[in-house]
Amino acid sequence: MKYAFPDNFWWGSASSALQTEGAREGETTWDYWFAREPNRFHNGVGPQQTSTFYQQWKTDIQLLKQLNHNSFRTSISWARLIPDGIGEVNPEAVDFYNQVIDELNEQGITPFITLFHFDMPMAMQEIGGWENRDVVDAYARYAQICFDLFGDRVLHWFTFNEPIVPVEGGYLYDFHYPNVVDFRRAATVAYHTVLAHAKAVQAYRAGHYAGEIGIVLNLTPSYPRSQNPADVKAAHVADLMFNRSFLDPVLRGEYPADLVALLKSYDQLPACKPDDGFLIAEGKIDLLGINYYQPRRVKCRDSAVNPQAPFMPEWFFDSYEMPGRKMNPYRGWEIYEPGIYDILVNLRDNYGNPRCFISENGMGVENEQRFIENGQINDQYRIEFISEHLAWLHKGISEGCNCLGYHMWTFIDNWSWCNAYKNRYGFIQLDLKTQQRTIKKSGEWFAATALNNSFDRE
Template identity: 70%
Template sequence: MKYQFPQNFYWGSAASATQTEGEAFQAGKGTNIWDHWYQQEPNRFHNGVSATEASTFYRNYQSDIQLMKDIGHNSFRTSISWSRLIPNGVGEVNREAVEFYSNVIDEQIKQGVQPFICLFHFDMPMAMQEIGGFENREVLDAYANFAETCFKLYGDRVKHWFTFNEPIVPVEGGYLYDFHYPNVVDFKRASTVAFHTMLAHAKAVEKYRALDQDGQIGIILNLTPSYPRSQNPADLKAANICDLMFNRSFLDPAVKGEYPQELVELLKQHDQMPVVEVGDCELIAKGKIDLLGVNYYQPRRVKARENAVHPEAPFMPEHFFDYYEMPGRKMNPHRGWEIYEKGVYDILTNLKDNYGNVPCYISENGMGVEGEEKFLVDGQIQDDYRIDFIKGHLKWLHKGIEEGANCLGYHLWTFIDNWSWCNAYKNRYGFYQLDLKTQKRSVKKSGEWYAGVSKANGFED
C-alpha cells in the first residue's frame, strides 16, 4: 500500500527554547520559572538535571539545522524565549537575543527549513511570575507587547506564528496538579489563568493582524480525545465533561471565538468561573486563528466516578470522572503510555465536522523511550519501534486527509533528544541521539527512515 501525501506537505519536527538552547544564565537572558524553580527545589527534577545546558542549540544551531536538512526537514518549530528576548518581561530588549533568533531564522531559511515560531512554551519570565503570571492582567499586556516585538523583528521572514504551545499544560501543572511552578492547587485560579491565557492569545492575534504581515498566526493545542468506557449515559457524561475541560476550553475560543456554553454553566454551577470583564468576549472573538497545531500522544479514557467525592477535597476536574484502563490496549512499554494511532484520525474528523475544517497540522507526536541506549547496535540506535509508531499515525493521518481533513503537515517531537521539564533526559524522543557527556549528535534509524519519507512525500507499507 502506498501512502502519498499532498504537495507541499510539512515534514519536520518540533522543540522549544528552554528545552534545547542552554545558556540559561548567559548571553543576557533573564531568569524564567524553570531556572528559578531549579534553584529552589533541584530535587523536583529527574536526577537533579536542569535546563542550564540543555542540548546546546544556542551554540550549535548552525550544525543542528544542517542535521535537520540531512533528514529531509522542510520545516521546524521552535520557540522564542520571552526571558531571553526581554529579560524582565517588559522594557529593555536584549540585543544578543535579537541577533541569535535572527541568525537561527536566517539559517533555517538558507537550509530550506521553514521556521514555525511559537511565542510561549511553558517558560514564563520570573519577573512576570513574581507579579502573578497570567493571573495578573498586566502580564497579558506584557505578553502582547513581547509578541508584537517578535512580529516586528522577524515577521518579514517568519510566516507561521503560534501564540502558545499546549496552554492547558501550565494551567494543569502550575495551578491544579503540582507538576510545574508555581505549584498551586486551586481550580478557580487555574480557570483564571486558562481564561487569561486565551485573552493574551487574542491580544497577540490582534497585534499581528494590525501589522498586516503576509503570514499566518495560530495556536498549538494538545487535543486528547476523551473516550468513554461504554455507551452508558454516565460514562458518556464523564467523557463529555473531560472534553469540555481539557479540549474545548481552548479549542472553541481559538477556532470559534467563543466558549462552549455548557462549560460556562458547569463552572458557574460550582462557583469556579473566572472574572469576565467588559470587552473580554469581544476580544476573544478577535482571536480566531489561521492555523491550528495539534499535539497528540495518547488517548484519554474515562468512566463515571465509582465513589463519592470527599466533601473537603479541593475541587478538581476528577470530581466528574475516573480514568479507565481499556483491556487489551497497546502500550509503549518504555514510557507507560497507551499507543492509539486512530486518535489522530478522530481529532481530524472532529475538526472537519465541528470546527469548519480549520487548516491544521500535526505539530507534535512522538514516542519517549527510557534507557534507549539498550537499542544501540554498531553505534546507532535501532529504533524500529519509533518507525512503527510514526508509520501507524501517518496511516490514520492519510485516511483523514483522503476523507477531506485539512491537514497540512506532520512534525515529530523531537529533533535531537532534549531536556524535558521535570523528567530531564529520562525519556528520549529524538531523531538524533544526544550524548550528554560530549554533546555529540548521532542519527537514529528513524531519522534515516524519515528522510526517505520526506523525500518521497510518503511511504509504502
C-alpha cells in the first residue's frame, strides 16, 4: 500500500544545543552536575563529549540536505548566548547561530528553533531555577533577545521542549539535577514554566514578528488497564498530571479544573498571583510540537498509600504492564504505534484540531555496530518503527487531523543526558573517536520517503 502525505509536509529531524554542540562558555546544570557526580552518567560520559555540531555544523547541514530534510529543529543554548543568564550577550554565540540559521535557509531547510531544551544556565539554577519568578523574567528577556536577533529568518519558534521532563526529573523522580523529591516544588516549577512560556508568547505577539510560536510537549496517552471505574479514574489522573498540566494552558489558556481541585485538596498548589490567569490566557500557541515515544498504561492502586511517604503522582495510580506488549528492550519502553493516532484524534476532538506536527519520534538501540553490513548499519528495525508510526499518522491525517509534519529524533547519534551514548537514535552513525559520520540504512529510507513525500509498505 502507498502512503502519500499532503503537499508541503515537513520532513526532518530534531536535536538540541546541549546534546550536539559541545563545550560552551556558560555553565549549565548538566556541566555542574557531571563535574560533581560523573557516576550518574553512562560510562562517565558528560555533556562536553557531543557530536561537535559547534565545529561541524556546515558538514552536518549538508548531511541533512542529503537526507532530503526540508525542515530541522534544534535549540539555542541560553547559557551559550547569555553565559550568566541575565547579562551580556556573547557575540561568538550570535555569530554561530546566525551562520547555522543562514546555512539552513540557504540549503532549503526551514529552521525550527527551540528556546529551552533542558539546559538551565547554572547561574539561574543557583537562584532557584524555575522555582524563582526572577528566572521567569530572565527567560522572557532571553526569548526577546532571540526574537530580535534571529526572528527575521526563523519563522517557527518553540518556547520549551518537553517542559514536564525537568519537573519529573529534577523535582520528583531524581533523574535530573537538582535531584529534589518534593511535589509542591515540582508543581511550582511546572507553573512557573507555563508563566515563562506565556511571557515569551506575549513578547512574540507584541513584536509582530513574521512567523509563529508554539511549544513542544511529550504526550504519553494514558490507557487504563480496564474499563473498571477505578482504572479509568487512575488513567484520568495520570493524564491530568503528565499531559494536560501543560496541554490545557497552551491550547485553552487555562488549567483543567479537576487538576486544580485535586492538588488543592492535598495542599499542593503553587503560589499564584492575581494577574497570572490573564498571562496564562495570553500564552495560547500557533503550533504544537508533539514528541511521542511510548504510551502510559495504568491501573488503580492495589495497596494503600503510606501516609508518611512524600506526596507523589503514584498516590493515584500504579503502572500496568500489559501482557504481550511490544517492547524496545534497550530503552525499556513499550512500542505502541496507534498511540500517535490517538493523540491526534484527541487533539482534533477535544482541543479544536490545532495546527501540530510530530516533533520527535524515535528508537534508541544499544550496540548498533553488530548490524553493520558492508560498512553500513542495517537498521531495518528503525525503518519498521518509523513506517508503522507514519502509517498511523497517515490515518489521522486522512480523518481530518491537522498534522503538518514528522520529525525524527535524531539525525545523528548524539549525547543523551544520563544515558550518554548507550542507545543510538540517529539516521547517521557517529564514530565517537574519529567523529566520522556514516549514513545508516534508515537514513537512506527516510531520504527516499521525504523526496517522494510517500512510502510503500505491504
